[in-house]
Each structure stands twice: as structure tokens, then as C-alpha cells.
Amino acid sequence: MDRLRQQELIQEIKEKNDIVSVISEYVSLRKAGRSWVGLCPFHSEKTGSFNVNPEKQFFYCFGCSAGGDVFSFIMKRENLEFMEAARKLAERAGIAWPESNDHQADQNKNELLKINQLAASYFHYCLSRTEQGKRGREYLERRGIDPEIWRKFSLGYAPPGWHHLTETLRKKNVPLEKASTLGLVSFGENGYYDRFRDRIIFPICDPQGNVVGFGGRVLDQGEPKYLNSPETALFHKGRFLYGLQLAKETIRRQNQAIIMEGYMDVVQAHQGGFQQAIASLGTALTQDQVKLIKRYGSEVILAYDADTAGQNATLRGMGLLREAGLTVKILRLPAGEDPDSFLKKAGEKAFREQLAQAPGLIEFKIEQALRKYDLNSSEGKLGAVQAVLPELGEIESSVAREFYIRQLAREIGVSENAVFAEVDDWLAKNRKKSPVLDNKLIPSYTKMTTEKNGLSVGIIRNAELSPIQAAIFEAEKELLQIALQEYDKFARIKEELKAEDFQFAVWRDFFGALQDTEPAPENHQILDELTGPIRELASTLLAEQQFKSGTGDLAGILNRLDMLRLKARIQKLTEQIATGKDDSGLQLSEADLKAKLLEFTELNRKLKKEYPSFSAEL
Template structure:
């Protein structure tokens, strides 16, 4: 991959914008802080330094630049991360072929989408075009939502991809074809196609709506290397800016519901690709807002799904309101019939989670045979909400349940304690070293911040690298790993080449050290000679280490006369005087 283009991409991308798609950033001095996306924490220890375009977590030690961040968050290879960032920056680069000269899976998906979109415009797409127009989806919106058409032919897509030189293995991994007794055949046949992109805009899957009435009405790409249904929200890549601007997300079930809302001006709408909302989807929303309006279908299945989903969202810290639609109507139908203003009125009349849950259980509460079970369900659900958030609704809830306020609060606290205990037991059984920081592993990874700062100063200063005497630097560095990195810089290796080599080989230590060093330097104001401060601190540290070692020998009676004199000299130097290179 062209190094000049990599530099251009990094210059064109603001690391704050990229990381802001994954975590909620807050200003902190010259930088920004957030809860670390790489480990579980309650107090922010993850810092982003926009002036140096680096990030560092003081909790788990993770750090690097925008490329390493995307690699870690998206599970991408170096070239894939660069291509993703290039697309975001609007820079056209030649995709690096995978081993054997084959295209990447995302390239295969984009090729398939191109074929589906061509089919919608072709002769075979007449039935799909009529369907879309009948659904009041005008042609000018088709390209906006990248809608396509999968012809009913047995293997139309597979034959087209095969002609383009794409191997069967890649097409199968993408979930585009199925291997059957008669050979390979298309998964999507006779279906209107809705492309599913992740939060960064990367094409990861498809949804297909059948027009023949055969099989399931909707099917999705199966779980695979690219597509994880529970980690996607349809149209989030288009909606995330509007969600931030409006301070809310509108969550619906289906593709057409989300599309209709966008067409009606509700650009903050996303769809959960089905009724089973997951914690991963909730975390995606939490990156952009603290408020979510759940608007599932008005049928009983949709209502129950909204109950399950809203507690997942609430547990993640989102303020959840439930939008109630008229019976037998979904958001798409309601908007076509009543329009945007009527839907906005529904949003205004939406109920907070506690009151909605109580409302839909009112009839059951009046049934003496079911009342005890329903009360237990309500207590268990409501106990997942922090009491300060629940406090405004406590009097109404207590009245509906026929309980004194203090008794209700006791029940909620007791249920909350049981939930916490259960979680603790599960956590103890499972243990997840990839999420929780391992103390022993952390100790091995520890990097001296001042030594890392010296490394980062050399990395960022070409003149300093060329004019510095290595013999003046190496005695100050105790970490052999950092000595190796500094030696590479002082021997004339270019930072860009080193970074690409590290990322391709999977060696994250250099970038983590660099990020820590950059973060350490952030504490100084612009008037401070940071180099002199760091060098002086390291010389003092080296002298103290030498002093302690020699002093121990003296106490044991093992020190030579020269070593005793050296101890005295070091003690004298440490008492005063600045040191520098």
C-alpha cells in the first residue's frame, strides 16, 4: 500500500471523529476522555490527544493512532482498516488483494450490491420496481438507501460473481450463496435487497424481502466473518449524526419502518433487524445519545419485544420511552396514513419505561390468579433501573401495585441485590480475561511513562533524531523494548515505515508506548521545554537507581573504594543542578 496515501489518509481523518463513533468523548484539558472501549471501567481512563492524533488508556495500557484503533474495534487487518478510513476520507485507493490475489470480503459484498442494484434497474427488476412504488417509495430514494433486487433465478448472483473471478470460498463466507446437493445457489432469490452497513459504513450484510410469498417474508445474511446480526443497527451509519444533533434515537423493528422515518424527516431512526434487541445494539446507541424512543409494532409480539429490549437499554444508562402505535399498525403504515406531525405527537405522548410497563400489565394486575406473578415480574424489571431515575414514578407505581411506598422501595432494593449477586456468581464462573484487566498481565506490560515520553519526543522530532548522540540516550532507558525502538529511529528508519511494519505484524507495544508518551507530554504547557524536563527526570531516575544499588553494596560491605566515591558524587549531584543532553 502506498505510504504517501496512508499519510494523506491520516492527515484527512480527525481521530476525534472516528473514536467519537464508538465512545462518548468529554473535554479534559487539551484532550478528551471517555470510558475505555477495550475494558470495563466506571471512571474514564481513556484519553484522546487530537493535536498528536493518538489515544491512550491509563487503565489497560491500550494506545495508538487512528489506524490501530479501527483495527482493534472492527477486528480488521491493517490494509482493511486503511481502506475503511480512506473511504471515510473520500480518498480513492487501490484495494490490497488478499492472499492469492483475491478480493477482500468487503469487496465481494460491494460487488454483489452493485449487481443487485443493476438488477433493480434491469428487465428482471420490473416486479420489484412496482412493489417499491406501491409501497410509496419513490425512485429518487432507491439510490439513497442502496436498494437492490435479487432475481428469482437459481444462481444468477453466483454466476455473475464467478465471472468476475471471485472464488466460491469468499462468496460462501459472505453468506451470499449456499452449498447444496445441486451445487452452489443464491441465498437471496426473488427478493428486494436492503444492504446493511455497520456504524462506519462498511457493508456487512443484506436483508431480503420476498415478493413471491414463498419462504420467510424477510431473511438476513447468516452469521459469519462480516455479519453479526446482534451487533448491527440498520441505517445507523446514516442516522448517527442526526442522533447526536437531536439528542435521541428512534428504534424500530424493520427495514421499511426505518426507511419511512428517514423519508419523513426522522433521520435519527434505526432498526434492530428483528425484535430481539441485544446489549451490543444498545451499546451502539449509547455512543451517540442518552435517549431512545422504542417504536415497535403494535401487535402483542412487538409489545413484548419492546419490554425486553427497553430494560437492556435502560441498564446501559439510556432514558427509554415507549411509543404506542394504534392497533395493527407499524411505523411505516402509520406515517403513510397520518404523516410526520401525527408521529411527532406520538413521540410527545410516549411513556417512560416504568409507566409503560405498568400500563400494559393493568388488566393482569386485576386478575387475582395472576396478580402475584405479575407483581414479581414488575419488581424484577423495575429494580434494574437506578432508584434516582425511578424516584419520580414511585408514587404512581406504588398506587398501581397497592403497596406503601417504603415497602415498594424495600422490594426494589432486595431484587436489585439479588440481580447483583447473580451477576457476580456468573462472572466468577465465566471469567473473561479479554474484557477484564488481568493484574499479572498488566504488570508485564507496564511501561515507564517518562521513558515512553522520550521515545515519543524522538518520534515527533526529526531534527532531534538526526543530531542526538545515541550514547547520551541509551543509559537513560531501562526498558530493553524501548531501547530497540529508539535505536531504530536513531538509525534512520522512518516512523511511517516502522508503524506500518508494527501494525502488519500485530506488534502493539510500540504504538502503546508512543501513545503513553504522547499522553504524558500533554500535561506540559507550550512554554515548557519538555525535552529538558524529561531528560532531567530520567537522569535523576537513573542516578537514583545506581545510588540504591551501590548503597546496598556498601551496607553489605561489598563496595570498592571507587564505588563508595561514586555514591558520594551521585548524592552531591542529586542535591542540586539541572542535567540535560
């Protein structure tokens, strides 16, 4: 599809998918003035902060700042890429989607998915309807799993013997060679034979519910206990999470995922009322899995057996989760219990309480260190303190750090001062250079520009910015919003500013990307020229602008930005003169100080002269 054809297609899709009618299929909307209002599908709320503007064809949530056009909505809601969302909307409007070059690849993938689906249906049939399946049924009944849950998870049973699935597939004219690439059948001296035999089958799905692989569990003492699909064209075990297709809505609603060890744990948890439960597939968590979780929620509770919770692989997984900005907690269970046995014995209410009291990573590590060292000896005490220093040192908030230091000192039986001294030492040795101002913002914004579908955060202004920095942030953003609206204003801004002039990296990069786009044909919006994450950010910015009306006065904003920069510079000089140190903490020489004083006086004079009405602000 060439560029022009694609633009026409996108335009047509947009025209034929009215945003109110599309969103109404997901959210119940009521008319309020010129907008439609409802409960936001992207954060949990009781009052309707979610607005849809039919005139401008944008949505915007005042609660979580999610916003965009009809494509953005489908991308966010269905977790799709832009072109996937476009395709879905094309189908909805009955617009023919042009055949693509990767048509062949799509077809092949669909064929493989169909084979997996066929196998899953066959296993499920064996479990629920056949005489042989009795063994499987009895096993699940013994484990207390209701038939309703078998159906929900499409659980199955692979009968003992060598040719059940093989023959079934053959009869359905499935090429067995293809089934073998999926790890369903194997090829030996006597031809193809079943790979899964006498096992309970857990189909593994992608988030959309397509069966991508299988896990098979033995019923008694056989080996291996679990047999999974090998890595195939569809299945990469580091990329999927068991149960996510069923858990994703609950995870989104409760903003919480519970990660368990195995298939059976997940199935039991769902039956017990915890539909946010998922499992990694027999491995430590991977980056891909962490990203996947993050699409749906921001808190993760690890519910592993007590004996495995301390293993290094688990701790690494926790590290990944935390690095990704997720809140990590660890479910604490009485000794000798696993999540499943505890849920059965103590019941849903007790389990829920345990979840609510789950300690964070730091508390958990402190507990572990306390258990590991002999706290009666001074070596043991020192060892325990040393073991948690990195955790304590990395706590950003000094209030929280102090809290944990006090707790640790109390529990180990050493003086608080001794622990404080150790932590200070650690900090002095390991403290990274304190970040420059706009670095603090980068995590939330680069997420948008680097991660696919990374729009989950919406536009959030970082609360840690000083008032002047925040005002600069807003002014730079407003400039871009104006640029997005009108080509001639964009041209004006390009005359006035270069990308480097933007102070905040996110806006600098965005402006740079805008400049790289080709000029659009007449009557086209800049938005339609953009693709990928840049389009997402643009769409959110436009939506925000529609609902939070700015002045739109270009000259005024440029002027204001100049003034703000002047003020920021004055503020910095004030700090340096007061402390006698430069930004990196080095002592300023007498001559430097004098020069700074001069500049300070000069800039203040300029501020009063050029911006008499502004100078009292902030």
C-alpha cells in the same frame, strides 16, 4: 514488522500528518492565539470548545474532555483501531505501508467484499433498470418508498429464475465457489444457482459501508418472508446493524439511535426524516450490537410493534442496553399501529413528539405490569407490585425511586406505604454490598482500558466523589501526566510509589502498564512505546495536560498526595467514631473506639505540624 521498524513508521506518520491539517478535513477550525478552535466533532455544541495545539500536536475539548494526538483523533472519528488509523494516515501522507503477514487474509477479505459489491450493484440495476424489475419497483412504490431512498440504501431486486446472478458472476470471472461461501449462490444437482429469487434485496453493510451480507424479502405471500445471508466469513448477523452506515453520523450528532424491527421500518424512517434509525438483523440485540451502538450515541429508543414490545427477547435486549450504560426508552404507539404505519398516518411531527415522550424502561415496565394484572383483585394488585419490584429496587436515586413508587401506588390503588414496605423488603434481601469509593469510577475508566476505542467518555471526574477523594483522584492523575512527559521524572515517581499505592484502580492499572513498557530509545516519547487502550488513555492524559496547565511540580504533588491521604484517613476515622461502626457497618468495641480516637488525635497533630499551610483546605 518488528518493533523498531514500527516505531520509526509511526514516527514518520506523525511527522507527515500535521494535526491541524488532518483535523481541518473534518472540522472547520479558526486560529485563536496559538491554538486552533472549532466545533467539537465528538459532542454537539454551539460554541467552539474544541482546541487544537499545533505546537504540541494535541487536540482537546473543554466541553466533553475528548483529547489526544492525531492517531487518537482518527481512531475516535473513524472508529478505527490504532494500526488501522496509522494505516489511514500513512496513505494520506503517501507513506508506503509494509506488507504484513496477514496480507493473504486481507486480500481474501477484499476479494469477498468485491463479490458482494458486484452482487449488490447487479440487484440494484435489476430493480431500477430492467423490465423484470418492474415487479420490485411497483412493490416499493406501493409501500411509498421513493427512488431516492432506493439509491441511498442500494435496494435491489433479485429476479425470479435460477441463473441470473450466477451467470452475471460467471461472466465477470468471479469464482462461483467463492460466491457460494457468501451465500449468494447455492450448489445443487445441476450446478450453481441463484439463492435469492424474486425478492427485494436489502444489502447489509458494516459501519464503513462495505456490503457484508444481504436480506431478501418476498413480494407477496411466499415463505420464508425474509431470507438472509447465512453466517459467512464476512457476515455475522449478531455483529452488524442494518442501516448503521447511513445512520451513524446522525446518531452521533443527536446522541440517539432508534432501533426498529426490520429493514423496511428503517428505510421508511429514513425517508420520513429519522436518519438515526437502525435495525438488529432478525434477532434479539446482542452484546456486539450494543457495543457498536455505544460507539456512536448513548440514548436508544426502541421502536417495535406494540405487540412485540413486551416479548421476552426484547426485554433481554433492553437489559443489555441498560447494562452497557445506555439510556433506554420505548416508543409508545397507539394500539394496532407499527412505527411505519404511524409515521405515514400521523406524520413526522407527531412521530417526533412521540419520540420525545417515549417512556423509560421503568415506566414502560410499570405500564406493562398494570396491563397484565387484574387490578380489581387484591391478588392482581400484589402481582403487579411484585412484578416491578426489581425495577424499582434497582433505581439508584432514592428521589426517582420514590417518584415511581408514588406513581405505582396511585395507579394500582394501594397505599404508598404498602409499596414502600415491599420495596424495602426487596432491597434488604437483594441489596448488594455498597460499593467502595473508587468502584464508582471503575465503569467509566475501565471502559477505556478494556474496550477497544473506548475513549468516548474522555476524562470525566466522577461527581459522586467527596472533595478529598476527588483531589486524590486528580493528584494521582497529575503524577501520571508528569510520568508520561519525562523519563527521569517517571523514574523518580517509580522510586517513590508502587502501583499498589495508587488508590484508584484506573491509575493503578495504568501505572502498572507503564512500568511494563520497555525503556525507549533516546528522543522517543513514552507515548510511542505504548499500544492499545493504554496508549489511548496516555494520549488523552497528555492532551488534557497540554490544555489545562498543571504545576508540573513533582515534589509538590507527591507532598500534596501525602497530605490528602492523611486527610482522607482522618475523615474516615471521624465517621467511624461518630457512628460507632466500621466500614462494613459492624458495631465497634469499646477498645476499638479508643484506639481510633488515639489515632485520630495523632494524625491531626501530624497534619498540623507537617502541612500547616494545607491543613485548612478541603
